[in-house]
Amino acid sequence: MKKIEIITRSYKLEDVKESLTALGIKGMTVTEVKGFGRQGGHKEVYRGAEYQVDFVPKIKIEVVIDDEIVAEAVQAVSGAARTGQVGDGKIFISPIEDVVRIRTGESGSDAI
Amino acid sequence: MIQSGDTAFILVSAALVLLMTPALALFYAGMVRSKNVLGTIMQSIIMISLITLEWIYIGYSMSFGPDVAGIIGDLSFAALSGVGTAPSPDYATTVPHIVFMIYQCMFAVITPALITGAFAERVRFLPFCIFSVLWSVLVYNPVCHWIWGGGFLGAMGVLDFAGGLVVHLTCGVAALVACIMIGPRKGFGKRQFIPHNLPMTVIGTGLLWFGWFGFNGGSALAADEIAATAFVATHIAGMTGMLTWTLVEWYHIGKPTTLGACSGAIAGLATITPAAGFVGPNSAVCIGFLGGMICYLAVLAKNRFGYDDSLDVVGIHGVGGLIGTIALGFFASTAVNPGGADGLFFGNPGFLMTQLTGIAVVGGYTLVISWIILKGINAFTPLRMEENDEEIGMDTSEHSESAYQA
Numbered sequence: 001m002k003k004i005e006i007i008t009r010s011y012k013l014e015d016v017k018e019s020l021t022a023l024g025i026k027g028m029t030v031t032e033v034k035g036f037g038r039q040g041g042h043k044e045v046y047r048g049a050e051y052q053v054d055f056v057p058k059i060k061i062e063v064v065i066d067d068e069i070v071a072e073a074v075q076a077v078s079g080a081a082r083t084g085q086v087g088d089g090k091i092f093i094s095p096i097e098d099v100v101r102i103r104t105g106e107s108g109s110d111a112i
Numbered sequence: 113m114i115q116s117g118d119t120a121f122i123l124v125s126a127a128l129v130l131l132m133t134p135a136l137a138l139f140y141a142g143m144v145r146s147k148n149v150l151g152t153i154m155q156s157i158i159m160i161s162l163i164t165l166e167w168i169y170i171g172y173s174m175s176f177g178p179d180v181a182g183i184i185g186d187l188s189f190a191a192l193s194g195v196g197t198a199p200s201p202d203y204a205t206t207v208p209h210i211v212f213m214i215y216q217c218m219f220a221v222i223t224p225a226l227i228t229g230a231f232a233e234r235v236r237f238l239p240f241c242i243f244s245v246l247w248s249v250l251v252y253n254p255v256c257h258w259i260w261g262g263g264f265l266g267a268m269g270v271l272d273f274a275g276g277l278v279v280h281l282t283c284g285v286a287a288l289v290a291c292i293m294i295g296p297r298k299g300f301g302k303r304q305f306i307p308h309n310l311p312m313t314v315i316g317t318g319l320l321w322f323g324w325f326g327f328n329g330g331s332a333l334a335a336d337e338i339a340a341t342a343f344v345a346t347h348i349a350g351m352t353g354m355l356t357w358t359l360v361e362w363y364h365i366g367k368p369t370t371l372g373a374c375s376g377a378i379a380g381l382a383t384i385t386p387a388a389g390f391v392g393p394n395s396a397v398c399i400g401f402l403g404g405m406i407c408y409l410a411v412l413a414k415n416r417f418g419y420d421d422s423l424d425v426v427g428i429h430g431v432g433g434l435i436g437t438i439a440l441g442f443f444a445s446t447a448v449n450p451g452g453a454d455g456l457f458f459g460n461p462g463f464l465m466t467q468l469t470g471i472a473v474v475g476g477y478t479l480v481i482s483w484i485i486l487k488g489i490n491a492f493t494p495l496r497m498e499e500n501d502e503e504i505g506m507d508t509s510e511h512s513e514s515a516y517q518a
Contacts, residue, residue, distance in 0.1 A: 044306060044308055045162075045365050045367070045369060046143075046371055047370070047371060047372065047375060047411050047424060048361070048364070048365065048408075048411060048412045048415065049415060051304045051305070051306055052304075053339065101194070
């Protein structure tokens with residue numbers, strides 16, 4: 001099992017969700033986050049005073065999936081979230097040791 | 113003799129002016145960081161209570177009581193003694209005396225609230241309250257008497273229709289003294305002080321504008337043609353100020369901003385305040401334009417001088433009141449208001465000098481007394497929050513509450 005964390009533009013949430021649910025993925029966790037990468041921040045102006053805002057608002061989507069659909073999921077997300085402009089975000093993939101469904105006590109792939 | 117129309121109009125105007133204080137609270141609160149929202153709102157709304165009490169027990173009598181040597185009113189009206197439903201023989205003679213009293217009370221309430229924008233996000237609540245009451249007694253009440261209550265400036269011919277000197281210049285000068293003495297917010301010049309909720313500031317602007325019709329229109333003290341003139345001039349200057357600031361900012365920064373549009377409207381409204389009932393519509397456009405343009409430049413100048421007037425009380429209210437009072441010296445016309453004066457553009461340069469004298473006296477007095485009050489309070493209890501409390505924010509450290517739950 002793998003966890004994929006997708007950090008991308010907030011307005012891409014629906015597109016990414018649809019691309020993942022189309023693969024049969026049934027759950028995900030979404031968090032509003034702030035950060036910066038190569039995109040850097042942006043400038044805001046209040047009564048003539050300029051502020052550099054370093055932390056750009058993004059969303060983070062976390063899903064845990066079986067190993068065999070990881071490549072497909074990454075490809076789907078990349079297609080859904082890509083604009084081609086700097087700031088499209090990143091996908092992090094990490095191994096998951098186990099998953100337990102609290103209600104039933106099931107574990108492993110059955111609990112995803 | 114009491115006129116029911118005038119009485120109804122002044123009562124409604126008093127309610128409109130009262131609304132400006134919570135409106136100001138929203139206007140200011142939107143511009144501070146989220147940890148200081150309630151502290152900022154509190155500094156405005158508590159004035160409704162504190163200053164009303166001060167006003168009925170001493171302030172009204174100091175301001176509008178029988179004149180003593182042109183300097184101050186005596187205490188005949190203390191605790192509203194003799195201020196009943198019969199009209200005053202001296203003020204607003206067609207409405208009950210008590211109606212005039214409560215209308216003027218609302219002006220006394222909002223003036224110290226306006227100052228709070230200068231030292232937002234860093235002043236302790238108790239010394240702030242002491243400052244506001246002392247300042248009202250020692251600055252607002254005498255200046256109000258000098259101009260509106262039969263004092264020496266009014267006798268000299270200084271005109272101030274609805275508070276360019278009495279409200280805006282006094283609060284602007286006090287704001288300048290206070291923000292310099294109290295010092296900048298921690299991290300000023302290094303950290304970001306980004307407004308946390310500009311839609312809140314927009315709501316505040318709208319409600320202030322609405323209330324301003326009572327502030328300026330009601331200052332005619334009758335539902336008559338002067339009230340109509342003042343009402344229209346107020347709207348015209350507000351909208352001209354908004355457009356001017358927006359265009360200047362668009363040209364200067366490259367984009368028009370919402371905060372700029374709101375700031376311009378308030379600048380235009382503050383600038384027309386002393387002139388509202390004395391000028392025609394075209395003059396109101398000119399005054400609104402001057403307000404939008406010069407207040408924008410004054411706010412930019414703050415960044416050069418390096419003092420931390422957090423929410424631009426000096427640049428918008430102080431400079432607005434100053435410009436409006438001077439502009440009245442140019443644009444006043446007895447064709448508009450026979451009870452006023454002719455300005456320079458209507459063949460009377462002497463009136464401009466009178467207005468400048470009024471500015472020098474009110475500005476100088478406010479500067480000195482505000483400085484003394486702040487120094488005096490600071491000797492007993494520090495005005496400034498402790499460093500750690502300032503970092504935590506006023507909402508938690510001063511009031512043990514928070515505006516937004518996660």
